[in-house]
Amino acid sequence: xxxxxxxxxxxxxxxxxxxxxxxxxxxxxxxxxxxxxxxxxxxxxxxxxxxxxxxxxxxxxxxxxxxxxxxxxxxxxxxxxxxxxxxxxxxxxxxxxxxxxxxxxxxxxxxx
Amino acid sequence: xxxxxxxxxxxxxxxxxxxxxxxxxxxxxxxxxxxxxxxxxxxxxxxxxxxxxxxxxxxxxxxxxxxxxxxxxxxxxxxxxxxxxxxxxxxxxxxxxxxxxxxxxxxxxxxx
Numbered sequence: 345x346x347x348x349x350x351x352x353x354x355x356x357x358x359x360x361x362x363x364x365x366x367x368x369x370x371x372x373x374x375x376x377x378x379x380x381x382x383x384x385x386x387x388x389x390x391x392x393x394x395x396x397x398x399x400x401x402x403x404x405x406x407x408x409x410x411x412x413x414x415x416x417x418x419x420x421x422x423x424x425x426x427x428x429x430x431x432x433x434x435x436x437x438x439x440x441x442x443x444x445x446x447x448x449x450x451x452x453x454x455x456x
Numbered sequence: 457x458x459x460x461x462x463x464x465x466x467x468x469x470x471x472x473x474x475x476x477x478x479x480x481x482x483x484x485x486x487x488x489x490x491x492x493x494x495x496x497x498x499x500x501x502x503x504x505x506x507x508x509x510x511x512x513x514x515x516x517x518x519x520x521x522x523x524x525x526x527x528x529x530x531x532x533x534x535x536x537x538x539x540x541x542x543x544x545x546x547x548x549x550x551x552x553x554x555x556x557x558x559x560x561x562x563x564x565x566x567x568x
């Protein structure tokens with residue numbers, strides 16, 4: 345199975361400041377069709393997960409442009425340019441290049 | 457509005473069975489692959505199973521293979537998860553998920 349490793353697991357941030365979460369996979373996530381199937385999800389307290397980013401860097405509809413995804417191969421990053429109070433929650437990366445689909449452990453973002 | 461609504465969760469004894477349902481609306485259900493994802497209390501996300509749009513491709517996590525069965529009824533816009541031989545460690549919130557849309561979840565508690 346592809347192991348997804350996120351860091352840090354806890355991220356205290358100041359409102360208005362940037363934040364960055366790393367996600368590394370144990371194998372390349374490049375599929376035979378040339379696409380890289382790496383998603384980012386946000387789970388606010390008490391809510392279901394919501395997809396923010398698909399295929400590394402594509403923002404879902406309605407996702408603020410302060411969220412951006414980047415990376416390639418086995419190394420990926422989610423960045424929040426200026427953290428707002430509504431961004432508090434747990435963020436997960438997930439790969440669906442290979443079966444089984446696997447998630448990272450989650451990174452808890454909180455306000456300092 | 458695109459919506460997924462799970463039902464069927466509850467309290468069950470170890471070794472028992474439960475059938476979860478997910479009602480889809482607001483999109484052409486028959487054209488999308490669907491997933492079940494679970495989250496144990498206070499823990500991260502774990503992918504459970506996937507079924508393709510026409511049910512020809514089905515995958516399971518090792519932790520549930522042989523005990524859980526995923527199925528769908530495209531005429532009724534519904535997804536199912538038959539869970540047998542339930543264990544304490546199956547206790548979790550179970551989410552029905554398209555790639556980008558998640559339901560609110562249904563809670564399964566396995567306890568004597």
